[in-house]
Amino acid sequence: NAGVTQTPKFQVLKTGQSMTLQCAQDMNHNSMYWYRQDPGMGLRLIYYSASEGTTDKGEVPNGYNVSRLNKREFSLRLESAAPSQTSVYFCASSGRQGVNYGYTFGSGTRLTVV
Amino acid sequence: SQQGEEDPQALSIQEGENATMNCSYKTSINNLQWYRQNSGRGLVHLILIRSNEREKHSGRLRVTLDTSKKSSSLLITASRAADTASYFCATDARGGSEKLVFGKGTKLTVNP
Numbered sequence: 001n002a003g004v005t006q007t008p009k010f011q012v013l014k015t016g017q018s019m020t021l022q023c024a025q026d027m028n029h030n031s032m033y034w035y036r037q038d039p040g041m042g043l044r045l046i047y048y049s050a051s052e053g054t055t056d057k058g059e060v061p062n063g064y065n066v067s068r069l070n071k072r073e074f075s076l077r078l079e080s081a082a083p084s085q086t087s088v089y090f091c092a093s094s095g096r097q098g099v100n101y102g103y104t105f106g107s108g109t110r111l112t113v114v
Numbered sequence: 115s116q117q118g119e120e121d122p123q124a125l126s127i128q129e130g131e132n133a134t135m136n137c138s139y140k141t142s143i144n145n146l147q148w149y150r151q152n153s154g155r156g157l158v159h160l161i162l163i164r165s166n167e168r169e170k171h172s173g174r175l176r177v178t179l180d181t182s183k184k185s186s187s188l189l190i191t192a193s194r195a196a197d198t199a200s201y202f203c204a205t206d207a208r209g210g211s212e213k214l215v216f217g218k219g220t221k222l223t224v225n226p
Binding site for chain 1: 147149154155156157158159162202204213214215216217218219
């Protein structure tokens with residue numbers, strides 16, 4: 001019953017530091033997504049992976065990189081963190097035809113960049 | 115940019131009352147989805163309505179879709195304090211898009 005697991009749950013970084021947010025799903029879903037949520041902005045798509053081996057940019061990809069390590073795992077990397085990247089990050093996954101089915105979300109990573 | 119926009123931004127009602135939230139979107143869609151987010155948690159999928167459907171029910175939830183007006187509504191009947199959460203609509207874009215675009219959400223408070 002794990003669904004989508006994100007680690008870590010909380011992180012504080014100094015400006016310029018790097019880190020990787022991890023996401024894993026155990027539902028055999030093809031598609032995986034990274035969103036960020038900021039107050040008053042709703043959710044904005046950073047990157048997504050429609051299937052293993054493919055990744056595509058979303059609405060706000062600058063400052064981020066992703067890796068679809070295998071079907072289960074999709075990581076998000078911040079190479080040089082900036083205060084503007086302070087946000088709550090959500091990973092999600094969906095079945096074969098992603099947009100025709102509901103997404104399953106992780107519980108989020110709350111990131112603060114100081 | 116957001117495809118869907120929810121209205122109102124915030125709604126406060128008493129337990130037992132009905133809550134109605136609206137979503138408007140800009141381009142043709144294949145389907146529209148509604149999600150709930152409790153404070154500090156991830157989003158939970160509530161219901162999906164396809165572009166060829168006009169109304170759908172799930173328990174105390176009723177969703178309508180009017181593609182001519184590019185709008186949808188979510189009705190929660192006989193609300194409970196546990197329904198307090200933010201509600202988001204999400205749309206794909208007709209043409210095979212593999213991703214959902216979320217609105218900014220309606221914050222619902224149900225007072226006991």
